[in-house]
């Protein structure tokens with residue numbers, strides 16, 4: 001009884017969500033359309049919390065987006081260029097994503113981890 005109410009509620013929630021059910025939603029991805037792109041293209045490496053995979057951080061010098069010192073020392077333009085052209089083990093996204101999407105990924109998504117969200 002209780003379970004079916006929860007199931008119906010979840011079903012309605014999914015209907016209301018414009019992205020549908022099978023796209024794993026999180027509090028972050030619901031915030032904005034650009035998070036859907038982050039989720040699809042960036043999350044597998046940088047993770048939903050922006051800290052990055054352990055292997056990525058220790059072997060491939062992947063930045064931890066929640067590191068305020070790192071955030072303070074990198075400009076938007078540098079990050080946009082890195083995402084567009086690729087850097088180290090990260091592929092470039094120029095041509096694959098729209099220019100505005102690359103800009104928003106940096107200005108909205110990457111910057112949102114600063115200050116780090118409460119755990």
Ligand code: HEC
Pocket residue numbers: 038041042043044045046056060061062063074078079080082083087088089090091093105106110
């Ligand atoms: C295959 C794993 C992978 C994917 C997918 C990936 N990245 Fe990266 N990213 C990395 C690695 C590794 C680095 C560190 C590169 C270096 O400094 O050598 C990095 C670095 C960055 C940086 C810092 C660049 C700089 O100038 O220091 C930003 C910003 C970034 N990624 C954003 C993104 C965004 C946005 C996406 C999705 C469009 C994305 N990444 C997708 C692996 C990935």
